[in-house]
Amino acid sequence: MRIINRTPSRRTAVLLGLLPFAALIVSYAIASHYRRLDNPADKLLPSLGDMASTFWSMAFVADKRSGDYLLLGDTLDSLWRLGAGVGTATLIALVLGIAIGFIPHIRSSLAPFIASFSLIPPITILPILFIIFGLGEVSKVVLIVVGTAPVMVRSVAQAVMNIPRELIIKAETLGASVWQMTTRLVLPQILPHLITAIRLGLVPAWIFLISAEAIASTSGLGYRIFLVRRYLAMDVILPYVIWITLLAYLIDRLLLIVSRRAFPWHHAGGNSL
Amino acid sequence: MKTPPKVAVKNVSMRFGDVLVLERLNLDIAAGTFCTIVGASGCGKSTFLQMLLSNTRPTGGAIELDGVPLPDEPTPERGIVFQRYSVFPHLTVEDNLILASEFAASPVTGKLFGGARRKARAEVRETLERIGLAPAAKRYPAQLSGGMQQRLAIAQALLKKPAILLLDEPFGALDPGIRNDMQELLLQLWREQAMTVFMVTHDIQEAFKLGTRMLVFDKVRHDPVAPEAYGATITYDLRLKDGVSEPPPAMGALLPDPAASV
Ligand SMILES: Nc1ncnc2c1ncn2[C@@H]1O[C@H](COP(=O)(O)OP(=O)(O)OP(=O)(O)O)[C@@H](O)[C@H]1O
Ligand SMILES: [Mg+2]
Numbered sequence: 453m454r455i456i457n458r459t460p461s462r463r464t465a466v467l468l469g470l471l472p473f474a475a476l477i478v479s480y481a482i483a484s485h486y487r488r489l490d491n492p493a494d495k496l497l498p499s500l501g502d503m504a505s506t507f508w509s510m511a512f513v514a515d516k517r518s519g520d521y522l523l524l525g526d527t528l529d530s531l532w533r534l535g536a537g538v539g540t541a542t543l544i545a546l547v548l549g550i551a552i553g554f555i556p557h558i559r560s561s562l563a564p565f566i567a568s569f570s571l572i573p574p575i576t577i578l579p580i581l582f583i584i585f586g587l588g589e590v591s592k593v594v595l596i597v598v599g600t601a602p603v604m605v606r607s608v609a610q611a612v613m614n615i616p617r618e619l620i621i622k623a624e625t626l627g628a629s630v631w632q633m634t635t636r637l638v639l640p641q642i643l644p645h646l647i648t649a650i651r652l653g654l655v656p657a658w659i660f661l662i663s664a665e666a667i668a669s670t671s672g673l674g675y676r677i678f679l680v681r682r683y684l685a686m687d688v689i690l691p692y693v694i695w696i697t698l699l700a701y702l703i704d705r706l707l708l709i710v711s712r713r714a715f716p717w718h719h720a721g722g723n724s725l
Numbered sequence: 726m727k728t729p730p731k732v733a734v735k736n737v738s739m740r741f742g743d744v745l746v747l748e749r750l751n752l753d754i755a756a757g758t759f760c761t762i763v764g765a766s767g768c769g770k771s772t773f774l775q776m777l778l779s780n781t782r783p784t785g786g787a788i789e790l791d792g793v794p795l796p797d798e799p800t801p802e803r804g805i806v807f808q809r810y811s812v813f814p815h816l817t818v819e820d821n822l823i824l825a826s827e828f829a830a831s832p833v834t835g836k837l838f839g840g841a842r843r844k845a846r847a848e849v850r851e852t853l854e855r856i857g858l859a860p861a862a863k864r865y866p867a868q869l870s871g872g873m874q875q876r877l878a879i880a881q882a883l884l885k886k887p888a889i890l891l892l893d894e895p896f897g898a899l900d901p902g903i904r905n906d907m908q909e910l911l912l913q914l915w916r917e918q919a920m921t922v923f924m925v926t927h928d929i930q931e932a933f934k935l936g937t938r939m940l941v942f943d944k945v946r947h948d949p950v951a952p953e954a955y956g957a958t959i960t961y962d963l964r965l966k967d968g969v970s971e972p973p974p975a976m977g978a979l980l981p982d983p984a985a986s987v
Contacts, residue, residue: 626828632828715815
């Protein structure tokens with residue numbers, strides 16, 4: 453049989469999926485082992501055990517100076533910023549996206565503007581945000597909003613425009629007002645696409661979050677890894693990177709599950725990543 | 726005073742850019758007519774329905790409804806069934822059917838809740854039985870067969886008791902057995918509700934079987950140098966008696982072959 457027609461069984465699929473991870477861990481362990489044979493005090497590739505114990509103490513041992521659990525505090529601070537930023541971007545995407553996608557006059561007046569705005573590299577306006585909003589929480593959240601909202605607006609607007617015209621005409625013949633069409637037809641039809649837009653928006657959102665925390669912050673996951681960089685503390689940085697990746701992965705999966713549960717009609721048929 | 730026809734089409738033409746699709750359409754349709762429309766693919770049948778629906782406007786001429794120019798956007802007095810995308814995929818069968826009353830009852834949310842919704846759902850019970858979808862009331866359209874979807878679409882299009890029902894190849898994707906049942910259902914509904922029906926079809930048998938009047942769209946004028954210069958118009962306008970189900974032998978050869986145009 454041709455290879456494109458052979459699908460792995462569930463067990464094989466899981467095993468195949470784990471393979472690259474196992475390969476990475478094993479090659480790391482080997483490399484680290486040989487480096488530490490040369491120099492037992494090597495900081496660059498700490499042993500898996502060292503990383504585990506450092507991570508453990510970051511997670512479950514209260515910090516001597518502040519008495520806080522560092523990992524918990526960093527995670528909560530970062531997630532709060534991420535949530536506030538992506539949440540705001542989602543609201544903006546919903547309102548502007550529907551307006552642009554549904555109402556031609558608003559599309560004409562806003563679409564070119566949003567398209568231009570989305571081309572600004574968000575990091576370049578970070579200094580402006582710092583000047584306007586100071587170094588506090590607001591500028592980090594705004595950076596995430598600026599970095600993710602325009603693309604999300606455009607994908608929501610596109611989703612609205614992709615609603616078959618027939619359905620909108622049908623709603624008109626059933627006596628719907630524009631507002632009723634928005635609440636009963638457009639909104640439910642695009643919610644699954646909104647979730648997809650959020651999932652795609654989260655990728656740049658994490659980048660902007662970590663960057664903003666690295667540049668000006670006193671807490672957060674990004675702050676921590678850039679802080680300990682000075683001591684070459686790879687035993688903190690590497691587990692943190694894995695932790696951030698895990699969080700991003702879990703949020704993404706959670707959104708996918710929410711979408712499948714809430715919009716079974718959307719996911720009927722076809723598999724998605 | 727003479728009452729105006731239900732629908733009057735006055736010298737209507739339609740042009741997309743340089744392409745003249747329809748020209749010199751003139752028609753008076755009496756109330757209660759079941760008007761079937763046939764013609765080669767791409768000759769402008771759907772375009773004609775879109776104009777009757779006010780979804781597109783003719784580039785020339787005018788269409789009148791009861792002697793008054795058509796409203797310039799779709800309204801509840803004209804129901805529509807498309808070949809696809811006719812029902813709302815995110816609503817269950819019964820919720821597709823209560824939608825019109827929800828729109829009427831609640832201007833702000835467009836949705837009924839609790840007791841009001843239970844009442845509305847109970848009211849469509851009879852319709853569901855009628856179209857044979859009662860057991861599927863809680864299913865989504867994607868979980869229905871093509872025939873079930875079209876039955877739902879027809880029932881939904883009739884919710885506002887439209888004076889005019891437009892159908893664009895509603896049974897085009899159905900197999901012959903189901904198609905027969907659907908035709909019967911449609912005829913019953915037409916008789917009960919005293920509507921004027923316009924139905925586009927590729928199936929010439931169907932056009933003869935259902936219609937009390939049949940329009941054939943075709944190009945009569947051809948310019949070999951500029952094939953786009955002339956549009957299609959109504960080449961045959963047949964008043965059929967109820968019950969004629971076969972094309973008269975002389976006509977058969979003139980009409981587009983249904984098999985060739987699908
Ligand atoms: N929006 C549009 N812009 C440009 N051309 C169009 C547009 N809509 C329709 N046409 C053209 O008008 C012609 C008639 O289209 P229409 O869909 O009405 O044909 P039809 O008779 O319904 O065909 P079919 O039987 O295949 O459904 C086609 O040649 C099509 O290319
Ligand atoms: Mg057509």
